[in-house]
Amino acid sequence: MSLTEKTRYGVLAAIVLTLIAVTGACNRDGDKSTGGANVAGNGSPGATQPATQPLVPTVRLADWCPEHGVPESVCTRCNPSLIADFKKKGDWCKEHDLPESQCLVCHPELKEKFEAMRPKTEG
Ligand SMILES: [Zn+2]
Numbered sequence: 001m002s003l004t005e006k007t008r009y010g011v012l013a014a015i016v017l018t019l020i021a022v023t024g025a026c027n028r029d030g031d032k033s034t035g036g037a038n039v040a041g042n043g044s045p046g047a048t049q050p051a052t053q054p055l056v057p058t059v060r061l062a063d064w065c066p067e068h069g070v071p072e073s074v075c076t077r078c079n080p081s082l083i084a085d086f087k088k089k090g091d092w093c094k095e096h097d098l099p100e101s102q103c104l105v106c107h108p109e110l111k112e113k114f115e116a117m118r119p120k121t122e123g
């Protein structure tokens, strides 16, 4: 009876030692505060690394709909799924089926703004 207990204890100790060793090794390249149960070995090393992202989001020059003269990312005519969003914000011109902020018919002054946003393709 107590033999089993002893064996169990021995195994447990071994596991704990392994855990300590593995966790120690892990801690060197990643700062995981709580290690523990996850060292069984299906590991993806470097899972803690953050995705490489630029500090400043780069403006994608490709984000432009030349057909409609607005950024592609807000072009409701190319992306009808955006319409609901604009409507929710109250930014919608029913008359012309466009976001109010893009409706050049109602807001001719916007043309300049979008003109300025248009990516310059030089060369
Ligand atoms: Zn478009």
Ligand SMILES: [Zn+2]
Residues within 6 Å of the ligand: 093, 095, 096, 097, 098, 103, 105, 106, 107
């Ligand atoms: Zn309008």
